[in-house]
Each structure stands twice: as C-alpha cells, then as structure tokens.
Amino acid sequence: xxxxxxxxxxxxxxxxxxxxxxxxxxxxxxxxxxxxxxxxxxxxxxxxxxxxxxxxxxxxxxxxxxxxxxxxxxxxxxxxxxxxxxxxxxxxxxxxxxxxxxxxxxxxxxxxx
Amino acid sequence: xxxxxxxxxxxxxxxxxxxxxxxxxxxxxxxxxxxxxxxxxxxxxxxxxxxxxxxxxxxxxxxxxxxxxxxxxxxxxxxxxxxxxxxxxxxxxxxxxxxxxxxxxxxxxxxx
Numbered sequence: 001x002x003x004x005x006x007x008x009x010x011x012x013x014x015x016x017x018x019x020x021x022x023x024x025x026x027x028x029x030x031x032x033x034x035x036x037x038x039x040x041x042x043x044x045x046x047x048x049x050x051x052x053x054x055x056x057x058x059x060x061x062x063x064x065x066x067x068x069x070x071x072x073x074x075x076x077x078x079x080x081x082x083x084x085x086x087x088x089x090x091x092x093x094x095x096x097x098x099x100x101x102x103x104x105x106x107x108x109x110x111x112x113x
Numbered sequence: 114x115x116x117x118x119x120x121x122x123x124x125x126x127x128x129x130x131x132x133x134x135x136x137x138x139x140x141x142x143x144x145x146x147x148x149x150x151x152x153x154x155x156x157x158x159x160x161x162x163x164x165x166x167x168x169x170x171x172x173x174x175x176x177x178x179x180x181x182x183x184x185x186x187x188x189x190x191x192x193x194x195x196x197x198x199x200x201x202x203x204x205x206x207x208x209x210x211x212x213x214x215x216x217x218x219x220x221x222x223x224x225x
Contacts, residue, residue: 004156033213040121042201042215043157056212091156101147102213104156 002026004105006092012111013082021077021108025094032075033102034067035091043091049075082112116140119202119216128225132189136202136216139183143204143214146178148187151199151218160200161187192223 005024013019025032031050035043045059049069057067064082069075079086089109093102119136126132134148144165149157161176163169163185169176175188185204189196199218206212 035215040217042117042119042203042217045212045214048212058212093156101145101159101162102149102157104158106154106156 004092004094004103006090006105006108008108009106010109010111012113015082015084015112017082019079019082019110021079021090021092021110023075023077023092023094023105025073025075025092026103027073029094029096029103030072031095032069033093033095034075034077035093037089037091037107046077079110082110084112086110087112114139116214117202117204117216120219121217123220123222125222125224126192128192128194128223130192130223132187132192132196132221132223134187134189134200134202134219134221136185137183138185138204140204140206140214141180141183142206144207145205145213146176146185147203147205147213148174148176149201149203149215151201157201157215192221194223194225197221197223 007022033048034046037043047057047067052072064080067077089107091107093104117138147162148160150160151157163178166178166180173190177186199220201218202216
C-alpha cells in the first residue's frame with residue numbers, strides 16, 4: 001500500500017480482556033517496528049522485526065505482550081489480560097531494510113476501562 | 114538517565130521567528146540522527162536525518178549534529194503557523210540492529 005495501515009484506529013476494552021492490533025507495512029519494507037506512545041511522551045520502543053523474526057524485543061514490558069509477523073509483511077501485536085496502564089497509542093512503523101528511517105502509521109488508540 | 118533527553122516545552126514563538134530545538138544523548142554508538150514532526154492524533158513523519166556529524170539543510174530546516182558534545186539541533190527559519198506541531202528527535206545505532214530511540218518531543222506553537 002501507499003502507507004502504513006493500522007487497524008483498528010480506536011479500541012476500547014475491559015480490564016482483563018485480550019486484544020490484537022494489526023499493522024500492514026509499506027510493501028517492500030523489510031523492517032517493522034512497534035512503539036507505544038503515552039500522552040505527552042515520545043514513542044517508546046517495543047519490538048523490531050527484520051523479515052519474519054523479532055530482531056529485538058527488549059522493549060516489550062512483560063510477558064503479556066507478544067507480537068508476530070509470520071510472513072514477513074503484516075504484523076499483529078497481542079496483549080493478554082489488559083490493564084488500565086496499557087492505555088496508550090500503539091504505533092507501527094516500517095522501513096526499507098533497517099536504516100532506522102521510519103514511516104509511521106496513524107496508530108491504534110487503546111483504552112482499557 | 115534517559116538515553117535521549119529533550120525539553121518538552123511548550124515553545125511559543127511569533128510567525129517569522131527562528132526556532133531552535135535541541136536534544137542531548139548519552140549513547141556514543143548512535144550514528145543516525147533524525148527529526149520527526151508529529152501533528153495531533155497522527156503518527157510521526159520523518160523531517161530530517163543526518164548520518165554521523167555535520168549539518169544538513171532542507172529548505173527552511175537545518176539539522177546539526179555535534180557528536181563530540183552528544184548534542185543535536187533542528188533550526189526552523191521563517192517559522193509558519195503550519196509548523197505548529199510536536200518535534201521529536203530520534204537516533205539509532207548501526208550495531209545491534211536499528212532500534213530507534215525517541216526523545217519526549219517538544220511542542221511548538223507558532224502564532225500568526
């Protein structure tokens with residue numbers, strides 16, 4: 001596609017529920033990143049994929065968070081047993097190769113009530 | 114201490130002013146230095162990038178990197194109300210992957 005697409009744009013869920021956030025990167029971009037952004041803060045790194053494998057998952061806050069990219073294109077960020085503190089905008093970005101020059105989607109605004 | 118430090122502002126200037134935005138960092142392995150602009154409820158968009166030290170100019174924007182001081186700057190000349198946004202500095206290393214680390218962002222308001 002022309003840009004990075006994230007769905008849904010907004011998600012409201014109850015505490016304790018499971019959510020999946022989807023990212024469709026720019027065609028041909030091999031690197032894919034997930035970030036989390038809280039109000040008034042910069043994007044916080046979560047995980048980075050090079051192809052199908054997670055090259056760096058050091059930013060995932062705990063084992064409730066997991067991400068996959070099974071065919072090296074679309075990625076899904078999965079959050080189990082959601083907590084109110086998980087409320088944030090989850091941003092996905094992709095880049096050609098892995099030069100760190102990122103193109104971002106508009107994000108998924110997650111609200112846990 | 115955070116790897117990247119950026120004053121969150123807000124910074125308010127009159128139209129036509131020169132704006133100076135800055136970040137400091139602690140990781141000497143950083144080699145790529147970027148500035149992103151983020152409008153409300155949108156994802157960040159890449160504005161400028163510089164590899165290693167030096168200056169880079171693009172229209173009204175100039176990015177400077179001083180690796181010896183671990184200090185980067187973005188200058189905006191003849192600022193316009195449409196420049197009102199949050200400006201995020203970001204940087205990445207060429208070793209250990211290209212995990213890009215962001216500053217907190219500086220909110221800029223340009224008054225007409």
